[in-house]
């Protein structure tokens with residue numbers, strides 16, 4: 060099965076959803092950098108979550124950036140899904156971390172979601188405290204507090220695959236009582252990693268929601284993509300200022316900037332610096 064995002068809507072109750080399955084993309088991300096197992100699993104969950112949440116955006120030209128920050132052994136977790144469904148993620152953490160709930164790995168944490176096109180000066184951002192033990196729980200809490208949207212998210216990640224399912228109560232359609240939503244959540248929460256991995260999406264929906272009429276849209280391909288470039292690093296160095304950059308070159312012979320997402324290094328020596336500042 061390819062790496063795909065599938066969106067679906069329930070025809071007769073006010074619920075919509077999405078599902079994501081990644082294997083090649085996830086294996087590629089795992090090959091870029093190594094993290095402690097607990098952080099790796101959270102990264103897998105976070106890129107799936109970024110794709111699931113991106114599917115709920117009103118504008119298809121928006122990028123979605125998910126950021127969690129806190130104090131503790133895991134300081135930063137970032138996942139991005141671009142408007143063309145390019146995914147990347149990164150984390151900052153201690154070298155060794157034991158398994159623990161998310162709100163213990165990140166104490167006094169915050170969860171932020173930024174939505175907007177890359178060139179937009181004003182982006183929309185919501186921030187809520189991070190006080191849930193799981194990533195899925197933290198994002199459900201974010202959607203409820205920041206967006207007033209009832210959402211259920213199920214996430215899986217292991218060494219081979221990362222996958223997930225999202226259900227959301229549609230606010231514009233109020234032709235349902237809480238019972239339909241609760242029933243959909245109850246059924247959707249039973250989904251397993253194997254079902255997401257092995258079953259065709261249409262078959263999975265029939266199995267999860269046998270009583271409902273669910274319309275499934277064509278899958279859209281997801282892939283790994285890092286938007287870093289030498290040009291962007293030049294922009295960053297320019298804003299840092301000539302004095303600062305020349306000082307580093309004087310001390311270390313060159314400036315080296317490494318992309319936190321893909322690990323690519325960009326090097327600048329004295330001649331590059333002269334060209335940069337003309």
Ligand SMILES: [Zn+2]
Nearest residue numbers: 285287318321
């Ligand atoms: Zn990069």
